[in-house]
Amino acid sequence: MQPLDVIKEKIREALPGLDCVIGWQRGFDPLHATPLFMRKPEDVDRLIWGPLNIYNTATYLSGFRGKKVGVVVKGCDSRSVVQLIQEKLVKREDVVIFGLPCAGVVDLTKVGRNVTDLGRVSAVDHSGETLKLTTPEGEKSLAWDDVWADKCLSCQYHNAIISDHFAGEPIAPVLGGRDPAAEEIAALEAMAPADLLAYWAEAMKRCIRCYACRNSCPMCVCRDFCIAQTRDPHWQSQEDSVKEKLMFQMIHATHLAGRCTECGECQRACPVDIPILALRRKANQVIKELFDYQAGVDPQAVPPLFTFKVEEDNINERGW
Numbered sequence: 001m002q003p004l005d006v007i008k009e010k011i012r013e014a015l016p017g018l019d020c021v022i023g024w025q026r027g028f029d030p031l032h033a034t035p036l037f038m039r040k041p042e043d044v045d046r047l048i049w050g051p052l053n054i055y056n057t058a059t060y061l062s063g064f065r066g067k068k069v070g071v072v073v074k075g076c077d078s079r080s081v082v083q084l085i086q087e088k089l090v091k092r093e094d095v096v097i098f099g100l101p102c103a104g105v106v107d108l109t110k111v112g113r114n115v116t117d118l119g120r121v122s123a124v125d126h127s128g129e130t131l132k133l134t135t136p137e138g139e140k141s142l143a144w145d146d147v148w149a150d151k152c153l154s155c156q157y158h159n160a161i162i163s164d165h166f167a168g169e170p171i172a173p174v175l176g177g178r179d180p181a182a183e184e185i186a187a188l189e190a191m192a193p194a195d196l197l198a199y200w201a202e203a204m205k206r207c208i209r210c211y212a213c214r215n216s217c218p219m220c221v222c223r224d225f226c227i228a229q230t231r232d233p234h235w236q237s238q239e240d241s242v243k244e245k246l247m248f249q250m251i252h253a254t255h256l257a258g259r260c261t262e263c264g265e266c267q268r269a270c271p272v273d274i275p276i277l278a279l280r281r282k283a284n285q286v287i288k289e290l291f292d293y294q295a296g297v298d299p300q301a302v303p304p305l306f307t308f309k310v311e312e313d314n315i316n317e318r319g320w
Contacts, residue, residue: 008044072100
Protein backbone atom coordinates (compact mmCIF):
# COMPACT_ATOMS: atom_id res chain seq x y z
CA MET A 1 0.00 0.00 0.00
CA GLN A 2 1.32 3.45 -0.93
CA PRO A 3 2.07 5.90 1.93
CA LEU A 4 -0.72 8.25 0.82
CA ASP A 5 -3.22 5.36 0.90
CA VAL A 6 -2.05 4.45 4.41
CA ILE A 7 -2.61 8.01 5.60
CA LYS A 8 -6.02 8.16 3.94
CA GLU A 9 -7.03 5.03 5.82
CA LYS A 10 -5.78 6.49 9.10
CA ILE A 11 -7.75 9.68 8.46
CA ARG A 12 -10.96 7.73 7.78
CA GLU A 13 -10.48 5.88 11.05
CA ALA A 14 -9.91 9.12 12.98
CA LEU A 15 -12.63 11.26 11.37
CA PRO A 16 -15.54 10.19 13.62
CA GLY A 17 -13.75 11.74 16.59
CA LEU A 18 -12.65 14.94 14.81
CA ASP A 19 -14.39 18.07 13.60
CA CYS A 20 -12.16 18.24 10.53
CA VAL A 21 -8.87 17.07 9.02
CA ILE A 22 -6.88 19.62 7.02
CA GLY A 23 -4.90 18.57 3.94
CA TRP A 24 -4.58 19.42 0.24
CA GLN A 25 -6.62 18.78 -2.91
CA ARG A 26 -6.19 19.59 -6.58
CA GLY A 27 -6.91 23.25 -7.15
CA PHE A 28 -8.45 25.18 -10.00
CA ASP A 29 -5.88 23.81 -12.48
CA PRO A 30 -3.32 20.97 -12.54
CA LEU A 31 -0.49 23.21 -11.32
CA HIS A 32 -2.17 24.34 -8.11
CA ALA A 33 -3.19 22.56 -4.94
CA THR A 34 -5.59 24.16 -2.46
CA PRO A 35 -6.46 23.43 1.17
CA LEU A 36 -8.85 20.53 1.75
CA PHE A 37 -11.06 20.35 4.84
CA MET A 38 -12.14 16.75 5.28
CA ARG A 39 -15.29 16.23 7.33
CA LYS A 40 -16.78 13.15 5.67
CA PRO A 41 -15.12 9.88 4.58
CA GLU A 42 -15.75 10.68 0.90
CA ASP A 43 -13.77 13.94 1.31
CA VAL A 44 -10.65 11.88 2.03
CA ASP A 45 -10.61 10.60 -1.56
CA ARG A 46 -9.65 14.11 -2.73
CA LEU A 47 -6.50 14.24 -0.58
CA ILE A 48 -3.30 14.57 -2.63
CA TRP A 49 0.40 14.57 -1.78
CA GLY A 50 3.38 15.85 -3.72
CA PRO A 51 5.54 18.87 -4.59
CA LEU A 52 2.50 21.03 -5.36
CA ASN A 53 1.31 20.86 -1.71
CA ILE A 54 2.76 24.29 -1.06
CA TYR A 55 0.44 25.72 1.58
CA ASN A 56 1.24 25.36 5.28
CA THR A 57 -1.74 23.50 6.72
CA ALA A 58 -0.84 24.64 10.27
CA THR A 59 -2.02 28.15 9.32
CA TYR A 60 -5.63 27.06 9.84
CA LEU A 61 -5.20 25.43 13.27
CA SER A 62 -5.74 28.59 15.34
CA GLY A 63 -9.14 28.97 13.67
CA PHE A 64 -10.16 25.58 15.12
CA ARG A 65 -9.08 26.40 18.66
CA GLY A 66 -11.15 24.45 21.18
CA LYS A 67 -12.13 21.81 18.62
CA LYS A 68 -10.67 18.41 17.80
CA VAL A 69 -8.91 18.65 14.45
CA GLY A 70 -6.50 16.62 12.35
CA VAL A 71 -3.78 18.04 10.11
CA VAL A 72 -1.66 16.50 7.36
CA VAL A 73 1.82 18.00 7.43
CA LYS A 74 5.13 18.32 5.67
CA GLY A 75 8.21 18.64 7.86
CA CYS A 76 8.16 22.45 7.76
CA ASP A 77 4.43 22.48 8.52
CA SER A 78 5.04 20.30 11.58
CA ARG A 79 7.48 22.92 12.93
CA SER A 80 4.59 25.39 12.95
CA VAL A 81 2.39 22.87 14.78
CA VAL A 82 5.12 22.38 17.39
CA GLN A 83 5.48 26.13 17.88
CA LEU A 84 1.73 26.63 18.23
CA ILE A 85 1.64 23.91 20.89
CA GLN A 86 4.67 25.38 22.70
CA GLU A 87 2.97 28.77 22.88
CA LYS A 88 -0.25 27.15 24.10
CA LEU A 89 -2.13 28.50 21.11
CA VAL A 90 -3.17 24.92 20.32
CA LYS A 91 -3.57 22.03 22.75
CA ARG A 92 -1.64 18.91 21.82
CA GLU A 93 -4.55 16.67 22.84
CA ASP A 94 -6.82 18.52 20.41
CA VAL A 95 -4.65 17.85 17.35
CA VAL A 96 -4.09 14.60 15.46
CA ILE A 97 -1.04 14.90 13.22
CA PHE A 98 -0.64 12.89 10.01
CA GLY A 99 2.82 13.01 8.46
CA LEU A 100 4.45 11.98 5.18
CA PRO A 101 8.06 12.47 4.05
CA CYS A 102 8.47 15.54 1.83
CA ALA A 103 11.22 15.80 -0.79
CA GLY A 104 10.42 19.46 -1.46
CA VAL A 105 7.79 21.78 -2.90
CA VAL A 106 7.69 23.75 -6.13
CA ASP A 107 8.17 27.51 -6.26
CA LEU A 108 5.58 28.63 -8.80
CA THR A 109 7.42 31.93 -9.26
CA LYS A 110 10.40 29.97 -10.58
CA VAL A 111 8.12 27.88 -12.79
CA GLY A 112 6.62 31.10 -14.15
CA ARG A 113 10.03 32.22 -15.37
CA ASN A 114 10.06 29.23 -17.73
CA VAL A 115 6.41 29.13 -18.78
CA THR A 116 4.72 31.95 -20.67
CA ASP A 117 1.33 31.60 -18.95
CA LEU A 118 0.89 29.40 -15.86
CA GLY A 119 -2.87 29.61 -16.32
CA ARG A 120 -2.65 27.68 -19.61
CA VAL A 121 -0.85 24.64 -18.21
CA SER A 122 -3.19 21.74 -18.94
CA ALA A 123 -1.32 18.83 -17.33
CA VAL A 124 1.48 18.27 -14.81
CA ASP A 125 3.62 15.19 -14.24
CA HIS A 126 5.86 15.27 -11.19
CA SER A 127 6.51 11.54 -10.91
CA GLY A 128 9.85 11.46 -12.75
CA GLU A 129 13.24 13.13 -12.64
CA THR A 130 11.86 16.41 -13.96
CA LEU A 131 8.70 18.47 -13.61
CA LYS A 132 6.83 18.05 -16.90
CA LEU A 133 4.25 20.62 -17.94
CA THR A 134 1.87 20.43 -20.88
CA THR A 135 1.29 23.88 -22.39
CA PRO A 136 -0.25 25.16 -25.66
CA GLU A 137 3.32 25.44 -26.98
CA GLY A 138 4.02 21.79 -26.19
CA GLU A 139 5.58 19.83 -23.33
CA LYS A 140 8.17 21.54 -21.18
CA SER A 141 10.48 19.71 -18.77
CA LEU A 142 12.04 21.62 -15.87
CA ALA A 143 14.87 20.31 -13.71
CA TRP A 144 13.88 19.97 -10.05
CA ASP A 145 16.85 22.03 -8.90
CA ASP A 146 15.48 24.91 -10.98
CA VAL A 147 11.99 24.86 -9.47
CA TRP A 148 12.39 23.81 -5.84
CA ALA A 149 11.50 26.49 -3.30
CA ASP A 150 14.68 27.97 -1.84
CA LYS A 151 13.80 26.65 1.62
CA CYS A 152 13.88 23.09 0.24
CA LEU A 153 17.44 23.31 -1.10
CA SER A 154 18.89 23.15 2.41
CA CYS A 155 15.97 21.56 4.27
CA GLN A 156 16.79 19.71 7.48
CA TYR A 157 13.22 18.68 8.27
CA HIS A 158 11.78 16.54 5.49
CA ASN A 159 9.81 14.46 8.00
CA ALA A 160 7.25 15.53 10.58
CA ILE A 161 8.94 16.44 13.86
CA ILE A 162 5.92 15.16 15.76
CA SER A 163 3.14 12.97 14.41
CA ASP A 164 0.49 10.54 15.55
CA HIS A 165 0.52 8.72 12.22
CA PHE A 166 3.45 8.67 9.81
CA ALA A 167 3.66 6.73 6.55
CA GLY A 168 6.53 6.33 4.10
CA GLU A 169 10.30 6.06 4.27
CA PRO A 170 11.85 9.00 6.18
CA ILE A 171 14.10 11.26 4.08
CA ALA A 172 17.55 12.18 5.35
CA PRO A 173 18.30 15.93 5.64
CA VAL A 174 20.34 17.77 3.02
CA LEU A 175 23.89 18.29 4.24
CA GLY A 176 26.45 20.64 2.74
CA GLY A 177 24.15 21.84 -0.04
CA ARG A 178 23.59 25.37 -1.23
CA ASP A 179 21.77 27.58 1.28
CA PRO A 180 20.03 30.46 -0.56
CA ALA A 181 18.66 31.81 2.73
CA ALA A 182 22.13 32.23 4.23
CA GLU A 183 23.38 33.74 0.96
CA GLU A 184 20.56 36.30 0.99
CA ILE A 185 21.23 37.32 4.60
CA ALA A 186 24.98 37.62 3.91
CA ALA A 187 24.36 39.80 0.85
CA LEU A 188 22.08 42.15 2.80
CA GLU A 189 24.49 42.37 5.74
CA ALA A 190 27.30 43.30 3.35
CA MET A 191 25.43 46.44 2.25
CA ALA A 192 26.24 49.86 3.69
CA PRO A 193 23.43 51.09 6.00
CA ALA A 194 22.30 53.75 3.50
CA ASP A 195 22.19 51.20 0.67
CA LEU A 196 20.30 48.72 2.84
CA LEU A 197 17.70 51.32 3.75
CA ALA A 198 17.35 52.27 0.07
CA TYR A 199 16.93 48.58 -0.83
CA TRP A 200 14.04 48.11 1.60
CA ALA A 201 12.49 51.46 0.70
CA GLU A 202 12.43 50.45 -2.95
CA ALA A 203 10.90 47.07 -2.07
CA MET A 204 8.22 48.66 0.12
CA LYS A 205 7.13 50.96 -2.69
CA ARG A 206 5.53 47.87 -4.23
CA CYS A 207 3.59 46.95 -1.07
CA ILE A 208 -0.19 47.34 -1.44
CA ARG A 209 -0.88 46.58 2.25
CA CYS A 210 -3.07 43.62 1.44
CA TYR A 211 -1.75 41.80 4.53
CA ALA A 212 -1.48 38.51 2.65
CA CYS A 213 1.86 38.01 4.43
CA ARG A 214 0.14 38.24 7.79
CA ASN A 215 -2.93 36.22 6.85
CA SER A 216 -0.88 33.32 5.49
CA CYS A 217 1.40 33.12 8.53
CA PRO A 218 0.63 30.24 10.93
CA MET A 219 2.01 32.23 13.87
CA CYS A 220 0.03 35.44 13.23
CA VAL A 221 -3.01 34.73 15.38
CA CYS A 222 -4.03 38.28 16.38
CA ARG A 223 -5.92 38.97 13.12
CA ASP A 224 -8.69 41.37 14.18
CA PHE A 225 -6.43 42.84 16.86
CA CYS A 226 -3.42 43.32 14.59
CA ILE A 227 -1.38 46.44 15.30
CA ALA A 228 -1.73 47.44 11.65
CA GLN A 229 -5.49 47.87 11.90
CA THR A 230 -6.40 48.47 15.52
CA ARG A 231 -7.85 51.89 16.33
CA ASP A 232 -7.54 51.62 20.11
CA PRO A 233 -4.67 52.25 20.46
CA HIS A 234 -4.08 53.66 16.99
CA TRP A 235 -0.47 52.69 16.32
CA GLN A 236 -0.40 52.93 12.55
CA SER A 237 -2.21 54.92 9.92
CA GLN A 238 -3.41 53.53 6.59
CA GLU A 239 -1.30 56.08 4.78
CA ASP A 240 0.18 54.74 1.53
CA SER A 241 3.75 55.64 2.35
CA VAL A 242 7.01 53.70 2.41
CA LYS A 243 7.48 54.72 6.03
CA GLU A 244 4.19 53.15 7.18
CA LYS A 245 4.70 50.03 5.08
CA LEU A 246 8.21 49.46 6.37
CA MET A 247 7.02 50.16 9.90
CA PHE A 248 4.42 47.40 9.60
CA GLN A 249 6.96 44.91 8.27
CA MET A 250 9.45 45.71 11.04
CA ILE A 251 6.77 45.27 13.69
CA HIS A 252 5.65 42.06 12.01
CA ALA A 253 9.21 40.71 11.97
CA THR A 254 9.71 41.67 15.63
CA HIS A 255 6.50 39.92 16.68
CA LEU A 256 7.75 36.78 14.91
CA ALA A 257 11.29 36.85 16.32
CA GLY A 258 12.03 33.38 17.65
CA ARG A 259 8.57 32.23 16.52
CA CYS A 260 8.88 32.15 12.74
CA THR A 261 9.40 28.61 11.43
CA GLU A 262 10.56 29.97 8.06
CA CYS A 263 7.88 28.09 6.12
CA GLY A 264 7.98 30.93 3.57
CA GLU A 265 4.22 31.39 3.32
CA CYS A 266 4.48 35.15 3.86
CA GLN A 267 6.80 35.67 0.91
CA ARG A 268 4.96 33.16 -1.28
CA ALA A 269 1.64 34.91 -0.65
CA CYS A 270 3.01 38.38 -1.41
CA PRO A 271 1.47 39.46 -4.75
CA VAL A 272 4.33 41.86 -5.49
CA ASP A 273 7.27 39.59 -4.56
CA ILE A 274 8.74 41.55 -1.64
CA PRO A 275 11.54 39.46 -0.04
CA ILE A 276 10.11 39.85 3.47
CA LEU A 277 11.20 36.40 4.65
CA ALA A 278 14.73 37.79 4.97
CA LEU A 279 13.57 40.01 7.85
CA ARG A 280 12.22 37.02 9.77
CA ARG A 281 15.31 34.94 9.03
CA LYS A 282 17.60 37.66 10.35
CA ALA A 283 15.55 37.95 13.56
CA ASN A 284 15.68 34.16 13.96
CA GLN A 285 19.44 34.24 13.45
CA VAL A 286 19.80 36.69 16.34
CA ILE A 287 17.49 34.60 18.57
CA LYS A 288 19.57 31.50 17.80
CA GLU A 289 22.80 33.30 18.72
CA LEU A 290 21.44 34.82 21.93
CA PHE A 291 19.18 32.07 23.26
CA ASP A 292 20.21 28.95 21.31
CA TYR A 293 16.59 28.50 20.28
CA GLN A 294 15.10 27.56 16.92
CA ALA A 295 11.34 27.76 16.46
CA GLY A 296 9.40 24.53 16.17
CA VAL A 297 12.37 22.16 16.23
CA ASP A 298 12.36 20.77 19.79
CA PRO A 299 8.91 20.00 21.27
CA GLN A 300 10.43 20.04 24.76
CA ALA A 301 12.13 23.44 24.42
CA VAL A 302 10.69 26.58 26.00
CA PRO A 303 10.44 29.67 23.75
CA PRO A 304 12.72 32.50 24.94
CA LEU A 305 9.84 34.90 25.59
CA PHE A 306 8.27 32.31 27.92
CA THR A 307 11.22 32.41 30.29
CA PHE A 308 13.15 34.96 32.34
CA LYS A 309 16.71 35.06 33.63
CA VAL A 310 18.27 37.85 35.65
CA GLU A 311 21.47 37.24 33.69
CA GLU A 312 21.17 35.80 30.17
CA ASP A 313 24.03 33.48 29.18
CA ASN A 314 24.82 35.27 25.92
CA ILE A 315 23.89 38.86 26.81
CA ASN A 316 26.52 40.76 28.73
CA GLU A 317 24.52 43.66 30.13
CA ARG A 318 26.96 44.58 32.85
CA GLY A 319 30.25 44.32 31.01
CA TRP A 320 30.16 47.63 29.20
